[in-house]
Amino acid sequence: MVELRDVRMQFQDKKVLDGFSLKVEPQERLVIMGQSGSGKSTILRLILGTLRPNSGSIFFKQFEITRLQRRKLQRVRQHVGMVYQYSALLSSRNVRDNVALPLEELTDKSRGEIDKIVDEKLDLVGMKDSKDLLPEELSGGMKKRIALARSLVLEPELILLDEPSAGLDPVVASVIAELIIGLSEKAKVTSITATHEMDSAFRIGTRMAMLYQGKIIEEAEPEKFKQSKNPVVAQFLSGSTEGPILEDSQDAITKK
Amino acid sequence: MANAHPPVVIAQGIGQITRSFLREVGSVFWFIAQTFEEMFERIQQGRVPFRAASFFRHTARAGVDSVPLVGLVSFFLGLTMALLTGYQLQRFGTERLIPGLVAITFTRELGPLITGIMLAARIGAAFTAELGTMQVSEEVEAIEAMGIGPLRFLVAPRMLALFLLMPCLSTVSNIAAIGASSLISKAYFSIAFPYFLDLVKDALLIRDIITGILKSFLFGLLIGAIACYRGLTVKGGAAGVGTSTTSSVVTAITVVIGFDTLYNIVYTVFFPT
Numbered sequence: 093m094v095e096l097r098d099v100r101m102q103f104q105d106k107k108v109l110d111g112f113s114l115k116v117e118p119q120e121r122l123v124i125m126g127q128s129g130s131g132k133s134t135i136l137r138l139i140l141g142t143l144r145p146n147s148g149s150i151f152f153k154q155f156e157i158t159r160l161q162r163r164k165l166q167r168v169r170q171h172v173g174m175v176y177q178y179s180a181l182l183s184s185r186n187v188r189d190n191v192a193l194p195l196e197e198l199t200d201k202s203r204g205e206i207d208k209i210v211d212e213k214l215d216l217v218g219m220k221d222s223k224d225l226l227p228e229e230l231s232g233g234m235k236k237r238i239a240l241a242r243s244l245v246l247e248p249e250l251i252l253l254d255e256p257s258a259g260l261d262p263v264v265a266s267v268i269a270e271l272i273i274g275l276s277e278k279a280k281v282t283s284i285t286a287t288h289e290m291d292s293a294f295r296i297g298t299r300m301a302m303l304y305q306g307k308i309i310e311e312a313e314p315e316k317f318k319q320s321k322n323p324v325v326a327q328f329l330s331g332s333t334e335g336p337i338l339e340d341s342q343d344a345i346t347k348k
Numbered sequence: 349m350a351n352a353h354p355p356v357v358i359a360q361g362i363g364q365i366t367r368s369f370l371r372e373v374g375s376v377f378w379f380i381a382q383t384f385e386e387m388f389e390r391i392q393q394g395r396v397p398f399r400a401a402s403f404f405r406h407t408a409r410a411g412v413d414s415v416p417l418v419g420l421v422s423f424f425l426g427l428t429m430a431l432l433t434g435y436q437l438q439r440f441g442t443e444r445l446i447p448g449l450v451a452i453t454f455t456r457e458l459g460p461l462i463t464g465i466m467l468a469a470r471i472g473a474a475f476t477a478e479l480g481t482m483q484v485s486e487e488v489e490a491i492e493a494m495g496i497g498p499l500r501f502l503v504a505p506r507m508l509a510l511f512l513l514m515p516c517l518s519t520v521s522n523i524a525a526i527g528a529s530s531l532i533s534k535a536y537f538s539i540a541f542p543y544f545l546d547l548v549k550d551a552l553l554i555r556d557i558i559t560g561i562l563k564s565f566l567f568g569l570l571i572g573a574i575a576c577y578r579g580l581t582v583k584g585g586a587a588g589v590g591t592s593t594t595s596s597v598v599t600a601i602t603v604v605i606g607f608d609t610l611y612n613i614v615y616t617v618f619f620p621t
Contacts, residue, residue: 140493162497163389169495180490182482194494196399197501246494 099148110306123297132286173243179235233264386500411513426525430532448551468600472575476596479579507572514568
């Protein structure tokens, strides 16, 4: 479904991805874990084609994202749903209009059909009664659920989720996680989730990947991943202050 | 660099400024071209490039809501111009030139220019701040991620609204200024309204009106493009939005005055009276 081959990405002096490779199979729920600022969101943006890598190739199905012209890329993006860390709802539009936007702009559906789909998706995320509210009137969890509903209206084959449970209370985080699992099981949607929140990561993922210093250093099913002998993964999962993660950060600070 | 001669340093400085200026000009024209390309692609697909509601919202904001400001400022300018020039002309007994002078000046030059400056400050700043805020809160990227062209969706209705509304607002400016000068002409120089109108009609040529209208279209397009370009290229959060908004207004006003001069030179060279 998705493949990244030897991707390198650098922002000014900072190397974010350094020969990064990854393959995601259909209907898989891959969770990419890593420290804040390690490049998890960058990977999602590269798959969407809103960022271009310095080198390497990115494939979504048979399309090489890195080589697509804007027009074709826009069409490919219609098969991918994205949920941003801060939801990225259009602040001047109410909930209904936010969710309806892709349908209004990209399909020939009538207003009645659009309203029906919007109701269905809002019902799915438990937000049917908030149709007339503006994003500023919503809590963080509500915004996330609306963003999820918006990402689903075009029935995408792939959903990218950037920190879906960050800043949410455990109950709402669980609701979001259950929604993602439900989508994958019922609608056969593939998902890639970037997060550093353990609970939702292990709840959502069918496969876990650890991103560290621009590369995937460990990749396994959740139970095997928990047992990993890799010191970086072990430290990350335990949250310990002793280990290579802080030592490497200290080295980098000292070198500067 | 430390040992470079002052003329070299000055030349390098001029070179750098020229390069960045040309890069900016190129980027804005590329931005306009890309916006039109996205619109035409959409039309080719048999769809409207943007929703009529969005376009009319921007025309109401940029056009209808700007009428009081443009009208009032132009009215005061017309009053002042008629009064000051009238007293000078009266010394030579030629105060009947006032109507023609105000009409030609505003129709050809001041109407589009003043309207352009006011719209750059009032609407250009608003467009930049609005799009800049959307940019920093990832709204623009979210639109792009959905497969919607942000240029045709966000920029085209704003740019087109300014492009089409500028000539209308320039006309409002012209009428307000001419109206104001007719009041002064009547009150201080005893030029009756019907005679004032006759003098305006005698002085004003169709080419003056066309020149002003063409100029207005150009200014509208430039102000809209600069404002939207600055908005979509905001970097650095809230502070970045502030910086870009200031830069948008300064750039748009400078470009409007610069293009006005260029337009006048080209027009005078190729279409002399």
